[in-house]
Amino acid sequence: MVPVVAMSMIVAAGPVAAQSAQAVQKAPEPGVQVRKPTLLLVPESMVNQTAAQQYVQLKQQASAARRLLGPDAPQARRVRAIAQRLIPQGVRFNEKARAWAWEVNVIDAPTVNAFCMPGGKIVVFTGIMDKLQLSDDELAAIVGHEIGHALLEHGRARMSETVLKNAGINLASAYFGLSHAGSTALASAAQLAVTLPYSRSHETDSDLVGIELAARAGYDPRAAVNVWKKMGAVSGGQPPQILSTHPAHGTRIRDLEAAMPQVMPLYEKARKG
């Protein structure tokens, strides 16, 4: 369900008089409309905890290979500064994100990729910044899109699907007790959650969330269109890795352009700030 709708339902539960007064005074909230997945069998705490463990492992591996940028490295500072402006805007899409232990790290590797694991664990590879020659607006579009997946709990949805597929619906409840076999299966499901392609609807919704976060944070949301054009252009030979998890669809750029009127007023407002 769309968060805006959920909020207005809470309002509607109040006294009737207050409700109608609000209805008269309140203009529809600006911004995009997105769907949240309904198949969320695996508890959020378990998903976030599993993702956090994998994030620690990834950081350790990168660090051992001397590829994890320190907090003062210019590219790490740049990505962190952008993420710090985007993250507070996400609460509109997921109230629980307020309590997440957000982390932002940059890994020095030529991979053209970036992701945000469940619970707000962000990784950007220097390859995507260097090879796409990203402006701040464009980098905000990518990080915003990745944050969108986390806010809309797409990883949790994919883990739930994987657990169901592997175990069958009758056994799914066993996972919530976290037997040894259950936790192992969940860990492999988490792995898949960052390596499997997102569905088309997940991509579309994260695109929408991404441009709204960018706009509200004062980044030009129109840069998102350019990012995906660049992504197509850079692919001469081997397609960027990010496209294997974020499949581009023919209407992506058209859909982004069509959504601009919903977010441009937010951007103008943020710029006047």
Ligand SMILES: [Zn+2]
């Ligand atoms: Zn995506």
